[in-house]
Amino acid sequence: MFCYQCEQTAAGTGCTKVGVCGKQPDVAALQDLLVYFQKGLAQVALAAREKGVYDASLGHFMARAIFSTLTNVDFDGARLIELIRETVSRRDALAAKVKAAGGSVPRGPATLAPAADQAGMIAQGEEHGIEKDPELNADIKSLKQTLIYGLKGVSAYADHAAILGQEDDEVYKFLQEALAATERLDLPLDKWVGMVLECGRINLRAMELLDAGNTGTYGHPVPTSVPLGAKAGKAIVISGHDLKDLQMLLEQTVGKGINIYTHGEMIPTHGYPELKKHPHFFGHFGTAWQNQQKEFGEFPGAILMTTNCLQRPRNEYMDNIFTTGLVAWPGAQHIAEKADGSKDFSPVIEKALAMPGYPADTDKGSVLVGFGRNTVMSVADKVIEAVKGGAIKHFFLVGGCDGAKPGRNYYTEFVEKAPKDTVILTLACGKFRFFDKQLGDIGGIPRLLDVGQCNDAYSAIQIAVALSKAFDCGVNDLPLSLILSWYEQKAVAILLTLLYLGIKNIRIGPSLPAFLTPNVLNVLVQNYNIMPITTPDQDLKAILG
Ligand code: FSO
Ligand code: SF4
Structure with missing residues (x-):
C-alpha cells in the first residue's frame, strides 16, 4: 500500500505497510480501486452530459463514494466492495446510454471490468494506487493528488449538504471534470494549479450549501453554555458532523430517560435552536477524536459515530459502539439508512438502556459555543x-x-x-x-x-x-x-x-x-x-x- 493523504502519515512521507490510522493494506487497495473506478464513472458522466443524458442521482452517489475514502471514515472492505460494484453498474448503464446516443467512452477506468472476488479486486487496486500513476512529472503528480484530496473534502461537505436537501449540480459537475482530468497526461502545470484553485472555489460553494442546510433546518446557532460534566441517568454519546443523525437520535430518545452527549466535532450543535430545544440534549463528553480510544472506554452508555474520525474500537467498548452513514469498522454494529432517508436507532437506544449510565451528577464546568x-x-x-x-x-x-x-x-x-x-x-x-x-x-x-x-x-x-x-x-x-x-x-x-x-x-x-x-x-x-x-x-x- 501507499497512502500519504493525511498529516499523520508514517515518517511524514507515506504509510506503506499499514496505515498509522489503522487502515489495512487490503482496505487501502480497495479504496484506491474505488477512486479509480470513480474516475471512469466521471469520464462516462461527462460523455453523457455531452449527449444530453443526465442522471440526477449520480452526483450525490459519487460524493458518497469519494467521501468513503477520506481518512478515518470507512475501514470495512465489504462496504467498499459494495460501493465499487455500484460504481461499475452505474457506469455501465450510463455508458450504454452514451453509446445509444452515438457517443463513446474512453478505455481505462471507464471500461475496466472489476474482478469477480475480493482478492481479485485487491490485486486490481494495487495496480491503480498513487505509485502506479503513469504521470512522470513529480510536480504535476503532486498537484493531481492535492486535487484528489481537495475533492475528498468537497465530497464530504457535498454529502452532508445533500442529506439536508441542499445540492448544486455545479459541485457535482466539477467533481466529475476534476476526477476525469486526473486520468489525463497532456495537461500543463498551470492548468493543474488552476484546477486546484477551482477546487477551492467549489468547496466554498459546497460549504455554503451545507451552511444553508444546517441553518435552514436547525436555525442559526446562538450562544449556548455546554456542560462538560454528567447528569445522573442513561447516556448516549454522538460523534462526527452529521446534524440530521443527531436530530433523529434526539427525537427517538424523547421520554426514554436517556441523556444525549456530544463528542468531538458535534459540540457546536448545542447552539442550534432546533436541536437545543430538547431537554435531554445535555452536554459534551471527552475531547478531540484522537483521544477516543482512551475516553470511550470510560463512557457508561452507547456510542454513535456519524461521519469520520473513527479509530479502531477497543475490545472494552466494541459492543457499545455503533457506526452510521459512511463510517464503518468491520465488526462494529452499523445503523443503515432506510430508503426514505430515515434511520432506526433502536439498537443504540436499547444498548444505552442496558448499560449502567451515570450514577450521579458531576460538575466539570462548561464551555460556550454558538x-x-x-x-x-x-x-x-x-x-x-x-x-x-x-x-x-x-x-x-x-x-x-x-x-x-x-x-x-x-x-x-x-x-x-x-x-x-x-x-x-x-x-x-x-x-x-x-x-x-x-x-x-x-x-x-x-x-x-x-x-x-x-x-x-x-x-x-x-x-x-x-x-x-x-x-x-x-x-x-x-x-x-x-x-x-x-x-x-x-x-x-x-x-x-x-x-x-x-x-x-x-x-x-x-x-x-x-x-x-x-x-x-x-x-x-x-x-x-x-x-x-x-x-x-x-x-x-x-x-x-
Ligand atoms: Fe476534526 Fe476529524 Fe472536522 Fe476533520 S473531527 S479532523 S477537518 O475530521 O473534520 O475537524
Ligand atoms: Fe496513513 Fe491512514 Fe493517513 Fe493514509 S489516511 S496517510 S494510511 S494514516
Whole structure:
C-alpha cells in the first residue's frame, strides 16, 4: 500500500505497510480501486452530459463514494466492495446510454471490468494506487493528488449538504471534470494549479450549501453554555458532523430517560435552536477524536459515530459502539439508512438502556459555543467600535483539525500566550487544545469565540468578509491572522478555498503535507506567503510586531 493523504502519515512521507490510522493494506487497495473506478464513472458522466443524458442521482452517489475514502471514515472492505460494484453498474448503464446516443467512452477506468472476488479486486487496486500513476512529472503528480484530496473534502461537505436537501449540480459537475482530468497526461502545470484553485472555489460553494442546510433546518446557532460534566441517568454519546443523525437520535430518545452527549466535532450543535430545544440534549463528553480510544472506554452508555474520525474500537467498548452513514469498522454494529432517508436507532437506544449510565451528577464546568456568523454579526457594531477604539488589537483564527502529534501543543500555547487585547476565533476539532480555557472578555465580547465545525469555515469567511467591508479594506489588510492546523482532507479543501479567495500569510502546522513537492510548496510561498508554524512566541512576535 501507499497512502500519504493525511498529516499523520508514517515518517511524514507515506504509510506503506499499514496505515498509522489503522487502515489495512487490503482496505487501502480497495479504496484506491474505488477512486479509480470513480474516475471512469466521471469520464462516462461527462460523455453523457455531452449527449444530453443526465442522471440526477449520480452526483450525490459519487460524493458518497469519494467521501468513503477520506481518512478515518470507512475501514470495512465489504462496504467498499459494495460501493465499487455500484460504481461499475452505474457506469455501465450510463455508458450504454452514451453509446445509444452515438457517443463513446474512453478505455481505462471507464471500461475496466472489476474482478469477480475480493482478492481479485485487491490485486486490481494495487495496480491503480498513487505509485502506479503513469504521470512522470513529480510536480504535476503532486498537484493531481492535492486535487484528489481537495475533492475528498468537497465530497464530504457535498454529502452532508445533500442529506439536508441542499445540492448544486455545479459541485457535482466539477467533481466529475476534476476526477476525469486526473486520468489525463497532456495537461500543463498551470492548468493543474488552476484546477486546484477551482477546487477551492467549489468547496466554498459546497460549504455554503451545507451552511444553508444546517441553518435552514436547525436555525442559526446562538450562544449556548455546554456542560462538560454528567447528569445522573442513561447516556448516549454522538460523534462526527452529521446534524440530521443527531436530530433523529434526539427525537427517538424523547421520554426514554436517556441523556444525549456530544463528542468531538458535534459540540457546536448545542447552539442550534432546533436541536437545543430538547431537554435531554445535555452536554459534551471527552475531547478531540484522537483521544477516543482512551475516553470511550470510560463512557457508561452507547456510542454513535456519524461521519469520520473513527479509530479502531477497543475490545472494552466494541459492543457499545455503533457506526452510521459512511463510517464503518468491520465488526462494529452499523445503523443503515432506510430508503426514505430515515434511520432506526433502536439498537443504540436499547444498548444505552442496558448499560449502567451515570450514577450521579458531576460538575466539570462548561464551555460556550454558538458564535457563527449570525451571532458575531449581530454584535458587529460593538466589535468594530472595540477595534477602532483600540480595545481589540488583533483577531486570530486558530482552527483546523486536532491530531496525536506532540507538536500540536503549539496551538494551546499560542492561545494561552495571545495578548489580552486579542480575540481568538476557533473552529473544528483543533479547538479541544484550548476550548475550556477561561480567556475572559473584552467589553462583553468573549475572547474565545467558537464558530463551529470545520465546515463552518464558511461562517468564519463570512465574518472576515463582513469585517473587511466594515473597515473598507481587503481581508488581507484586516488585523486578522490565520493559524491553522490540518489533519485530513476536509482541511485540504478548506485551505484550497482560502487560497482561491486570495488569503495570504496563513500559518499552517504541525507539519506540511507530504504530497506537496518542494516546487509546489514554493508556488504557495511565493503567491500566498503561506508558512509553517514556528514557536508561539516567535509567531506572535512576527504577527503583532
Ligand atoms: Fe476534526 Fe476529524 Fe472536522 Fe476533520 S473531527 S479532523 S477537518 O475530521 O473534520 O475537524
Ligand atoms: Fe496513513 Fe493517513 Fe493514509 Fe491512514 S489516511 S494510511 S494514516 S496517510
